[in-house]
Amino acid sequence: MRLAAIPFLLAPLLLPGLAQAASLAVCTEASPEGFDVVQYNSLTTTNASADVLMNRLVDFDTASGKLVPSLAQSWTVSPDGLTYDFKLRTGVKFHTTDYFTPSRELNADDVLFSFKRMLDPQNPWHKIAQSGFPHAQSMQLPALIKNIEAPDPQTVRFTLNRADSTFLATLSMGFASIYSAEYTAQLMKAGTPEKLNSQPIGTGPFVFRRFQKDAVVRYQAFDSYFAGKPKVETLIYAITPDANVRLQKIRQNECQIALSPKPLDIEAASKDSALKVEKTEAFMTAFVAINSQHPPFDKPQVRQAVNLAFDKANYLKAVFEGTAETANGPYPPNTWSYAKDLPGYAHDPAKARDLLNKAGLKDGFKTTIWTRPSGSLLNPNPSLSAQLLQADLKQVGIDAEIKVIEWGELIRRAKAGEHDLLFMGWAGDNGDPDNFLTPQFSCAAVQSGTNFARYCDQKLDKLITDGKSTSAQADRSKLYHQAQAQIQQQALWIPLAHPTAAALVRKDVSGYQVSPFGRQDFFQVTGK
Known part of the structure; x- marks a missing residue:
């Protein structure tokens, strides 16, 4: 990460709408490596891609400590622990952007593509990932998963080679996000598969708009999100490597949430009447x-x-x-x-x-x-x-x-x-x-x-x-x-x-909670 001079970082980050109630700016500490999350293992990249743009079959609820439905509304496991059947949620839509208009809703083909791409060396998308699939490989999914099939358009069946008590929890990780098979087919046909890393499509609460390295990532609320429309219209990641500058920005209301504060910044924020500190024990x-x-x-x-x-x-x-x-x-x-x-x-x-x-x-x-x-x-x-x-x-x-x-x-x-x-x-x-x-x-x-x-x-x-x-x-x-x-x-x-x-949050922001896993959820967050 290039350390920019403070005057540059304090300049307006193309945020003319920041004064509107529908905008939320988050000061983050680094640029994502890309947006094709399966290629990477850094939390920064997961936060910028999987956490806002995409969904998994299941999620891990930190409050209850249990796995909960997401794109899969229910699932069953065979008595021997080798077969998992997931019933997909109906009515889930993919993002519409100026580079992709979906013709159908989520179905089993999208789940099959998302996993077979990582697991099957013969899949045409397998060799395109320049960074490989670090999580799928380290979690040994190619050796664990014997077969993935779709008994019907809304059902996906995983058959394992051996019982694995961590399998369901693994499916809640960012790299297990579900991609659009239709969009990836469009990219492959056009001969531009590399655009998946710079022009992402998902089913998540926010739609990707623009990325300027070391400066900003812009997102827009997804009106057709299956769980309902997010409470803010525009989400902005203001990439600010210097923690001192992140503190300055949130004090000046250029950001409403500042991630990765230094210990002294946490102490300072706790004494600022306009700020609050959200924190939890980190896993x-x-x-x-x-x-x-x-x-x-x-x-x-x-x-x-x-x-x-x-x-x-x-x-x-x-x-x-x-x-x-x-x-x-x-x-x-x-x-x-x-x-x-x-x-x-x-x-x-x-x-x-x-x-x-x-x-x-x-x-x-x-x-x-x-x-x-x-x-x-x-x-x-x-x-x-x-x-x-x-x-x-x-x-x-x-x-x-x-x-x-x-x-x-x-x-x-x-x-x-x-x-x-x-x-x-x-x-x-x-x-x-x-x-x-x-x-x-x-x-x-x-x-x-x-x-x-x-x-x-x-x-x-x-x-x-x-x-x-x-x-x-x-x-x-x-x-x-x-x-x-x-x-x-x-x-x-x-x-x-x-x-x-911990994160620094302006007091007029509600609905934000710090995850012990470092994940980011802005779906229920209300800006100023």
């Missing part, structure tokens, strides 16, 4: 991924030494300023299989040096630290974070160069495994603990790129797979406790923090 973990495929990080002792070298208490105080809980592993404490008794890596530079000596690195080594330029919920101050890690590693003889890389490029290159040490974060999408394990630590996720530790171990892989194959929560917890113990012993991450998810 997220901030971490530094250690690339186990890059020597000398292929040695567990070196990864352990890096964990011991970093003063996390100092980091949490300086970067999160009391707004986050110390992480001791991949799971947030509000996860039902959280292993609370695992020993962590206390700050111990002497022990770190001893481990480096035993690994044959008495004189240390050189490495790189990758981070993003702009702050986010999971890394409020990327520059300071990287500098603190750099200084602590220097104390044990590790010379680390900081590389600041624009967000889209950072994600792309990290998925290719180019990094050494990478400041990153992960948000669970659906409340299931497997959503941290399969995408981040499975062998399949090394291939898809979401496993930023680049660690593939058959024992760990079996624990993850066995955890999904049983439905008993107590049995799954035992397996996940073993997985957490192995992840910590191998020191695949430097677990950093479990933050509080």
